[in-house]
Amino acid sequence: MLKTNETVLEIDLGALTHNFNYLKSKLQPNTKFLAVVKAFAYGSDSVAIAKHLESLNVDYIAVAYTKEGVLLRDAGVKTPILVLHPQPINFKTIIERCLEPSIYSARILDEFIKVAESLSQKNYPVHVKFNTGLNRLGFLKKDIDNIVSKLSDTTSIKVNSLFSHLAASEDKNEVDFTKNQINTFKSIAEDFRSKLDHNPWLHLCNTSGIINYPEGHLDMVRSGIGLYGFGNSPKEDQNLKPIASLKSVISQIHFIEKGETVGYNRVHKAQGYETTATIPIGHADGITRVYGKGKGFVFINGKKAPIVGNVCMDMIMVNITGIDCKEGDEVIIFDGSHKASNLAEASGTISYEIITAISQRVKRKIHSA
Numbered sequence: 001m002l003k004t005n006e007t008v009l010e011i012d013l014g015a016l017t018h019n020f021n022y023l024k025s026k027l028q029p030n031t032k033f034l035a036v037v038k039a040f041a042y043g044s045d046s047v048a049i050a051k052h053l054e055s056l057n058v059d060y061i062a063v064a065y066t067k068e069g070v071l072l073r074d075a076g077v078k079t080p081i082l083v084l085h086p087q088p089i090n091f092k093t094i095i096e097r098c099l100e101p102s103i104y105s106a107r108i109l110d111e112f113i114k115v116a117e118s119l120s121q122k123n124y125p126v127h128v129k130f131n132t133g134l135n136r137l138g139f140l141k142k143d144i145d146n147i148v149s150k151l152s153d154t155t156s157i158k159v160n161s162l163f164s165h166l167a168a169s170e171d172k173n174e175v176d177f178t179k180n181q182i183n184t185f186k187s188i189a190e191d192f193r194s195k196l197d198h199n200p201w202l203h204l205c206n207t208s209g210i211i212n213y214p215e216g217h218l219d220m221v222r223s224g225i226g227l228y229g230f231g232n233s234p235k236e237d238q239n240l241k242p243i244a245s246l247k248s249v250i251s252q253i254h255f256i257e258k259g260e261t262v263g264y265n266r267v268h269k270a271q272g273y274e275t276t277a278t279i280p281i282g283h284a285d286g287i288t289r290v291y292g293k294g295k296g297f298v299f300i301n302g303k304k305a306p307i308v309g310n311v312c313m314d315m316i317m318v319n320i321t322g323i324d325c326k327e328g329d330e331v332i333i334f335d336g337s338h339k340a341s342n343l344a345e346a347s348g349t350i351s352y353e354i355i356t357a358i359s360q361r362v363k364r365k366i367h368s369a
């Protein structure tokens with residue numbers, strides 16, 4: 001890819017194709033694939049990602065909030081879209097824009113039926129969410145009879161799928177807990193299906209579930225982070241390609257004498273003669289203050305340059321002492337070889353957080369496959 005001369009997040013659709021094919025290779029041929037494109041496709045570009053996945057014949061798409069689904073419909077995405085975390089105020093929009101809600105509580109079920117009936121819907125597709133241990137969203141097994149009885153009183157909605165979410169699928173110390181979640185979900189599904197006149201499909205696994213628990217794949221899997229190139233383990237990271245590269249440029253170089261300080265609150269004090277570079281990316285772009293004070297770093301001409309002092313709103317300063325570089329040179333914050341997961345780990349966070357934090361102020365540049 002070309003060198004950049006401003007801050008830009010480059011998105012490589014070829015890497016997305018690679019990750020999609022790799023994750024699919026872990027599945028049985030008839031297992032459906034749902035791509036999670038919430039939060040601007042994990043901080044990249046949800047329209048570009050959804051359209052590319054649509055061209056690869058992905059079966060389903062999921063977003064967290066209704067407005068994320070509306071954005072995709074406005075852009076012409078036709079694939080079924082599951083809204084994982086809708087609110088009653090969105091239900092009319094959900095139906096008007098052909099989005100499919102997660103029904104996660106009795107209140108949500110009642111409200112959705114009310115709106116579906118008021119809009120004269122027949123068999124509107126919904127997805128019933130069960131809580132099998134994450135204690136975040138979802139019904140419990142004991143709620144099944146109540147759900148089934150509400151369903152039998154209306155023709156406005158139809159349950160397309162039953163699903164749950166794993167709490168620790170990436171954690172090898174939680175294998176027993178995860179297997180228990182899988183079994184709990186299977187027994188919920190069996191009970192629910194026996195009380196309906198059709199079989200909704202079942203889905204449970206996120207990316208780490210796909211990789212670690214083939215017995216949990218069921219009818220469909222839901223992947224987010226894996227599509228974007230991270231496998232939640234050094235081994236799986238090698239099989240995936242980060243799709244996003246965050247690049248910037250050196251605006252100015254400073255030559256600092258011993259005892260001088262750099263940045264707000266004078267947090268960094270030079271221990272000797274130092275050279276620093278100022279880079280146009282800051283906490284308003286998603287490089288939050290956790291990366292400051294030497295924890296985070298960038299790469300300039302292949303050399304690692306630690307962030308010095310506090311991260312500012314619109315810039316960071318990095319220590320380039322001994323690095324051969326000049327103003328205007330390219331800076332890599334992360335890319336396919338300088339992985340966001342390493343930067344995240346060094347600063348005490350996770351790949352999910354750093355990539356989703358890259359704000360909308362940063363220009364996106366899409367490289368087609």
Ligand SMILES: *Cc1c(COP(=O)(O)O)cnc(C)c1O
Nearest residue numbers: 036165206207222223224225226
């Ligand atoms: C975000 C999310 C996913 C995707 O998880 P990854 O670990 O990114 O693969 C799957 N299912 C649900 C319910 C989610 O909220």
